[in-house]
Amino acid sequence: MTNSTSFNAEKINQHIVKWLLDYATNAKVKGFVVGISGGIDSALTSTLCAQTGLPTLCVEMHIHQPESHVRRGLEHISQLKKRFPNVLHEKAELTIPFDTFIKQLPIIENEELLNLTRANTRARLRMTTLYYFAGINGFLVTGTGNKVEDFGVGFYTKYGDGGVDLSPIADLLKSEVRALATYLNVPESILIAKPTDGLYVNDLTDEDQIGANYDELEWAMHEDKKGKTSADFSGREAEVLSIYKRLNQINQHKMIPIPVCAIPNEYK
Structure with missing residues (x-):
């Protein structure tokens, strides 16, 4: 758990925002694109990007998405747009493209392996979508992985949500993500939601999978x-x-x- 006596949310927030702004300036790019899932990691990341003052594009990417995820994502984007005039919003409905793609591929009897492969395919389709938006706008695809996911258990999809240009919260533990998100007034519905990657039809939580x-x-x-x-x-x-x-x-x-x-x- 985060030690509240040593975790300086204000300083960490300022440090990450400056790091993002410096990186974008040196890379000569115009802004950031963040995939919004309705979870705490993407909510925190987009809030940090928004604070740079550079255009921050929040992208919804629905693939058989549970309604609860959609509601949380929209609540966050709506709140962020009210707080920061540089926040933009796009929606990519990917359910039909995903289903069409899957129909062209073989089905195997190993249901567990099939479901995992399809989940990873969903993540990679989202990555491709984010890079499309980044390309047409001159933005950077901003990663939302935290330290436990990225460097502890490797809980992400290679060339899916792991395919990014920079990772602003990858040195924060999940408890630190929660603390910083609370400090930055991320919606309560997101703060209390059980972490999930949203890649399975039956909406498995991260804890269910891990x-x-x-x-x-x-x-x-x-x-x-x-x-x-x-x-x-x-x-x-x-x-x-x-x-x-x-x-x-x-x-x-x-x-x-x-x-x-x-x-x-x-x-x-």
Whole structure:
């Protein structure tokens, strides 16, 4: 959990906003594009971008989206537009394009693997959509991943929500995301909503998929850095640390640079 005595929301907010503005200025781009999911990470990220004063395009991308997600996303965008005149809004209805694409592809008997692959395909279609909007506007695609997702358990889609130009909140734990989002007056409906990637028809939460909640994963991340193993604990703690270590290991391919086969000079 975040230590409220040491977490300086004001300073962190100012630091990230300056970092975003400096990066955009140096890259000579006009603004930012953020995919809005109705979740806390995208709400915080778009609020940070909006504070730069540069155009911040919030994009809804519906693919069989639960109504609750849609409502939360719209509530956030509406609030943000009232607070910041530089906030823009676009909606891309992707359900029909997604369904049309899926119909052209084979179906396999392994339902779990099929559902996972389709979920990742949804994320990659959204990434393509964000880059379309970024391209026609001269904007940067802004990542919404937090530290636990990006560098702990690798809970994101490679070249999906992991396909971005910059990541302003990737050094914040989920509890820190909640603290900063609260400080920045993100809507209460988003603050209390259970985290979900919105990629499954049955609306699985992140905890449903991972097997542990973010407070547990932050604890495991901390213990792993200290060199602890599951053998050092018992019960639920041992189970959570085992979950964390397994996901961290199998998702390393997302966290490290793309491997390049170096050819010896004498072969060229």
